[in-house]
Amino acid sequence: xxxxxxxxxxxxxxxxxxxxxxxxxxxxxxxxxxxxxxxxxxxxxxxxxxxxxxxxxxxxxxxxxxxxxxxxxxxxxxxxxxxxxxxxxxxxxxxxxxxxxxxxxxxxxxxxxxxxxxxxxxxxxxxxxxxxxxxxxxxxxxxxxxxxxxxxxxxxxxxxxxxxxxxx
Amino acid sequence: xxxxxxxxxxxxxxxxxxxxxxxxxxxxxxxxxxxxxxxxxxxxxxxxxxxxxxxxxxxxxxxxxxxxxxxxxxxxxxxxxxxxxxxxxxxxxxxxxxxxxxxxxxxxxxxxxxxxxxxxxxxxxxxxxxxxxxxxxxxxxxxxxxxxxxxxxxxxxxxxxxxxxxxxxxxxxxxxxxxxxxxxxxxxxxxxxxxxxxxxxxxxxxxxxxxxxxxxxxxxxxxxxxxxxxxxxxxxxxxxxxxxxxxxxxxxxxxxxxxxxxxxxxxxxxxxxxxxxxxxxxxxxxxxxxxxxxxxxxxxxxxxxxxxxxxxxxxxxxxxxxxxxxxxxxxxxxxxxxxxxxxxxxxxxxxxxxxxxxxxxxxxxxxxxxxxxxxxxxxxxxxxxxxxx
Numbered sequence: 001x002x003x004x005x006x007x008x009x010x011x012x013x014x015x016x017x018x019x020x021x022x023x024x025x026x027x028x029x030x031x032x033x034x035x036x037x038x039x040x041x042x043x044x045x046x047x048x049x050x051x052x053x054x055x056x057x058x059x060x061x062x063x064x065x066x067x068x069x070x071x072x073x074x075x076x077x078x079x080x081x082x083x084x085x086x087x088x089x090x091x092x093x094x095x096x097x098x099x100x101x102x103x104x105x106x107x108x109x110x111x112x113x114x115x116x117x118x119x120x121x122x123x124x125x126x127x128x129x130x131x132x133x134x135x136x137x138x139x140x141x142x143x144x145x146x147x148x149x150x151x152x153x154x155x156x157x158x159x160x161x162x163x164x165x166x167x168x
Numbered sequence: 169x170x171x172x173x174x175x176x177x178x179x180x181x182x183x184x185x186x187x188x189x190x191x192x193x194x195x196x197x198x199x200x201x202x203x204x205x206x207x208x209x210x211x212x213x214x215x216x217x218x219x220x221x222x223x224x225x226x227x228x229x230x231x232x233x234x235x236x237x238x239x240x241x242x243x244x245x246x247x248x249x250x251x252x253x254x255x256x257x258x259x260x261x262x263x264x265x266x267x268x269x270x271x272x273x274x275x276x277x278x279x280x281x282x283x284x285x286x287x288x289x290x291x292x293x294x295x296x297x298x299x300x301x302x303x304x305x306x307x308x309x310x311x312x313x314x315x316x317x318x319x320x321x322x323x324x325x326x327x328x329x330x331x332x333x334x335x336x337x338x339x340x341x342x343x344x345x346x347x348x349x350x351x352x353x354x355x356x357x358x359x360x361x362x363x364x365x366x367x368x369x370x371x372x373x374x375x376x377x378x379x380x381x382x383x384x385x386x387x388x389x390x391x392x393x394x395x396x397x398x399x400x401x402x403x404x405x406x407x408x409x410x411x412x413x414x415x416x417x418x419x420x421x422x423x424x425x426x427x428x429x430x431x432x433x434x435x436x437x438x439x440x441x442x443x444x445x446x447x448x449x450x451x452x453x454x455x456x457x458x459x460x461x462x463x464x465x466x467x468x469x470x471x472x473x474x475x476x477x478x479x480x481x482x483x484x485x486x487x488x489x490x491x492x493x494x495x496x497x498x499x500x501x502x503x504x505x506x507x508x509x510x511x512x513x514x515x516x517x518x519x520x521x522x523x524x525x526x527x528x529x530x531x532x533x534x535x536x537x538x539x540x541x542x543x544x545x546x547x548x549x550x551x552x553x554x555x556x557x
Contacts, residue, residue, distance in 0.1 A: 141324045
């Protein structure tokens, strides 16, 4: 075993190999387009966002209100019992201060993604969103925050109808 | 159902590199061939093939399993692809295990391969579509976000200082210097790790595993066949896997419940009552430095919040009481997704047979555990391997 470990397959390529055309490659950009139907639960959620409201769903058997809303409870596996209007305030559960884009380009201004537990939902139930109007170094877990909405005329029934959350 | 005993009898691996000249098929073939040759098994004697490879989006090849089947010894054989994101490398051998344990086959070649470099301009692009298309993707998330969010939650709940998490990078990259496949072995200090570029606070560059091309494979056999092939079979004595909800913002990310469930399933099957005493060597999934600690706790090998302490005490060093990632892990050897998990299975095979060379641990291990993790922070896959003297 040890013997054949000394000469493993796998040839690392360097910039030089491409520049000198020691190796060749082909490229393609496959074009795929999708239109995602938002479904029943998220459809209602988006309708709420357009109206400046956050909605969750409640399961009476598991006694929990969840957001994002769904039509079925994944724990007891039955229909959710009712829609519940939640507040547009919440608590920072966790956050990051991100300095790079997905393809590793530097950001001029860092983004602050966070999981925000929404007031009115069961404790620990939150959504992914961004924080702003705050010094990144001042963000803390447990910080109270409120949604900053786009003006009504600009809302389109999307998660981005909330521009971001800011500290209260 | 009466399950048959299943052994690992051979293993093979390629180098892990940022961009390999070899195609996905060539890498799969090299790892498969090395595994077969290591136990002198002709491909004709392989009853079935399991192939593990992660998103088709990396290669831009639809139905990648079928595409890679002949390069994995699967020509005109019962072939299946198994896939649970990052958990694939330890899930594929579980699939191979039950094909033999069930009595359906006597031999199985399990091959895991990833060629991430094909995806331009950066393989991370392939991960962007794991987020919910309506409620998350419009916010522009990238993969670093979820790791940073989970790491911060873990640090906040237990009040863990960054220095203790950086120790994992130092340890694993050091261990990788002795692995012939390794992409990023290095001698570093805690300060090097802390002072490297902040990518998504609290994650710094040296706390992240690289993207890689590579492949790894094992040959599995029933007891009857294994005993004819080798006097040092390594038995798969327990397997477990578990998936949590994809509604990841509804869970407390400080603790991986699904990893604990997978571990308990595997411990029960292996008859392990006290894992901290009975598991002698561990290869948990370490794509980010904190994940090794997070997983040791989920595997019940450390109390909640205490994995950083046992790391600082040297218990998890290669010469410690319970070596963790003696291979060098994903942080040091590299992270060709599915192949990285399989690299851990190969490491246990070599370590338990005393064939790990410079990496050989000092505590003459009898029982080892490999674990992988993936999807939207929701899957845990566990395999326990044992030598019998």
